[in-house]
Amino acid sequence: MSQSPVLRRRETVVSYLFLLPALFFFVGFVVTPMAMGIVTSFTDAHMGGSKFVFLDNYIKLFQDPVFLKSMLNTVIIVVVAVPVVTVFSLWVGSAIYEMRASARSFFRCVFYLPVVTGSVAVVVVWRWMFHTYNGLFNHVLVGAGILDKGFPFLGDTRTALACVILILFTTSIGQPIVLYVAALGNVDSSMVEAASVDGATRMQIFWKIKWPSIMPTTLYVVVITTINSFQCFALIQLLTSGGPDYATSTVMYYLYDTAFKQYQYGYADAMGVILAIVIALFSALQFKVMNGGTTE
Amino acid sequence: MTNDRKRSYVIFSIVLLVVLAILFLFPLYWIVTGSVKAKADILIKAGESVRWLPFTDISPTGENYAKLMKSTTELFTLNAFGYKITGPEIPMAMRWLFNSVFISVMAMLLSCITASLAGYVLAKKRFYGRAFIFTLFVCAMALPKQVILIPLLSLASTIGIANSPWAVICPVVGWPFGVFLMKQFSETIPTEMLEAARIDGAGEARTFWSVVMPLIKPGFGALAIFTFINAWNEYPLQLVMLTEQEQKTIALGIAALQSSDSTDYGLIMAGAALAAVPIIIIFLIFQKYFTQGITMGAVKG
Numbered sequence: 001m002s003q004s005p006v007l008r009r010r011e012t013v014v015s016y017l018f019l020l021p022a023l024f025f026f027v028g029f030v031v032t033p034m035a036m037g038i039v040t041s042f043t044d045a046h047m048g049g050s051k052f053v054f055l056d057n058y059i060k061l062f063q064d065p066v067f068l069k070s071m072l073n074t075v076i077i078v079v080v081a082v083p084v085v086t087v088f089s090l091w092v093g094s095a096i097y098e099m100r101a102s103a104r105s106f107f108r109c110v111f112y113l114p115v116v117t118g119s120v121a122v123v124v125v126w127r128w129m130f131h132t133y134n135g136l137f138n139h140v141l142v143g144a145g146i147l148d149k150g151f152p153f154l155g156d157t158r159t160a161l162a163c164v165i166l167i168l169f170t171t172s173i174g175q176p177i178v179l180y181v182a183a184l185g186n187v188d189s190s191m192v193e194a195a196s197v198d199g200a201t202r203m204q205i206f207w208k209i210k211w212p213s214i215m216p217t218t219l220y221v222v223v224i225t226t227i228n229s230f231q232c233f234a235l236i237q238l239l240t241s242g243g244p245d246y247a248t249s250t251v252m253y254y255l256y257d258t259a260f261k262q263y264q265y266g267y268a269d270a271m272g273v274i275l276a277i278v279i280a281l282f283s284a285l286q287f288k289v290m291n292g293g294t295t296e
Numbered sequence: 297m298t299n300d301r302k303r304s305y306v307i308f309s310i311v312l313l314v315v316l317a318i319l320f321l322f323p324l325y326w327i328v329t330g331s332v333k334a335k336a337d338i339l340i341k342a343g344e345s346v347r348w349l350p351f352t353d354i355s356p357t358g359e360n361y362a363k364l365m366k367s368t369t370e371l372f373t374l375n376a377f378g379y380k381i382t383g384p385e386i387p388m389a390m391r392w393l394f395n396s397v398f399i400s401v402m403a404m405l406l407s408c409i410t411a412s413l414a415g416y417v418l419a420k421k422r423f424y425g426r427a428f429i430f431t432l433f434v435c436a437m438a439l440p441k442q443v444i445l446i447p448l449l450s451l452a453s454t455i456g457i458a459n460s461p462w463a464v465i466c467p468v469v470g471w472p473f474g475v476f477l478m479k480q481f482s483e484t485i486p487t488e489m490l491e492a493a494r495i496d497g498a499g500e501a502r503t504f505w506s507v508v509m510p511l512i513k514p515g516f517g518a519l520a521i522f523t524f525i526n527a528w529n530e531y532p533l534q535l536v537m538l539t540e541q542e543q544k545t546i547a548l549g550i551a552a553l554q555s556s557d558s559t560d561y562g563l564i565m566a567g568a569a570l571a572a573v574p575i576i577i578i579f580l581i582f583q584k585y586f587t588q589g590i591t592m593g594a595v596k597g
Contacts, residue, residue, distance in 0.1 A: 012423035014500050019429065022414035025406070025470035029448065030436055033467075036447035092316070095309045109583065110317045113324065116579045117572040118529035120547040124554050124568050125323045128330070128561050134339055136326070170320060175590055182591040202302070223438075231440045234531045238551060252442055259446045260536065272443030279440050 037269045045266035057270035069246050070254040073161060077250065078229045080165050081172065085225045086218065089173045093180025108181060112174035119171060119234040126167050127239055130154050154240050157247040164248050167235055172228060176221040183217035219290045223283050230279050251275050327572060330565035332356040338561050360562035364389045389570060391542060392549035396528055399461045399545060403468040403527035404520050410469060411519055415478025416508050420485060433472040441471060445536050452537060463537035468527045474519050480592045481515030518589030521582040528575055546571040
């Protein structure tokens, strides 16, 4: 259906009237701050004032051991959390998909609860459970004779990051599970039946029939989990404040600390720009790798 | 043989699911039971057994909640026409809860309005700049929203909304997910129905109100519950924007309780329960729409 230019012009005017409220909030509170952030990253903006320093912040960042440590922690979180979340949610999704509707919605709900309750409520209770003297885990471990005295899970550089990843895991798998259950519902059931009549095994059915059709969902799950893991912040701010000795500091946490504790806005904005670029690169790479995988 | 293997796989998967479910439910259980434990029951001494079960091990007490409600403030204060109007005196914790509800409800209403209008035209109208605007929305969604916290704060201070609920509401409404979701729902509107309305002489506004709105109703349900929960849990934004005690949300309030005395677990858990229980109830009531929202938003087109 082609439109005459007159009609199209009329449609354009009407469309922009409809778009106006959304664009007001989007341009005002998303696009403008993004642009401001990029501009500020080239200045040394701080409490006292601001002057243009071009790339100085970026050069300084790559010589800043705390930033590099935070970047490393962030990458560790992403590299561990993304595969674990994807595999677990796919497994849980397939396992509960075959259950009765009531059991399915019960489990789906349970795994979604930590997302609903929000990081603060989740973190305060985990922090208590991990506590060296008052925590449940240490009490049970000491009671069972595994430890002779409480272990500072959150205060030890070897375990703190693992605790962060565990909690991140419980707050991350809810959404992928919902997505996988929905995606499995869209798999052509006549093909699955035909294959099982022909004697295909469970594994064959999964890899040959179900996997290709849930591939777009997997891609989406991987991308959103990557973005969320890169932004891991609330958890850390509430659980460890980046400690001990920056063992749990992530780029987002260091950004917050730099901007709102040390008031180095320009420097922090440069971190934000780098984080955004890294996330964009990761997402693009995942798209490329996973799309390439399906065409082969 | 295969049947045996199949049965053992099913048993294995059920056991693993139940263990995982306990891992997920236990923190909630620990919040709720912790909130009604007396101070002496909360700190476990070496050698004693943990007080697990309500009523047998724990004698429930309201003292933590009483302490949480002790400090008070006004429900709201308005300065209008030189008069200062103040609301009734309520506990500070209830004020935090009220702030959370206000932010979430406002973000929800505004998102429903802006996203349904924008989603409809992006799905159904062909106009100049459509591809550009849509690409802009999609690109923004792929970017980490937390990196704009710093410029957002300076923007909010400049226009004078820092430390007010609007500093949280506006960026939440601006986030393009809702537009995207409503576009997905609007795609399902049959174009013939829109044309029929036009032939019958309905204007654009009337078409939207009486043809489009009824058809995208499920979308409103999904978007409303999604935005409500998102705004409720938008902790980083709340943390940066709301620093005054009276403006805090319930999430910020609990975080403040924790940082002022991190070992008063009963009080902290009472706060956590006050934050978690209302949102869980809302989630359970609107669960159906919620699942729909997550899945519709994911199908990128």
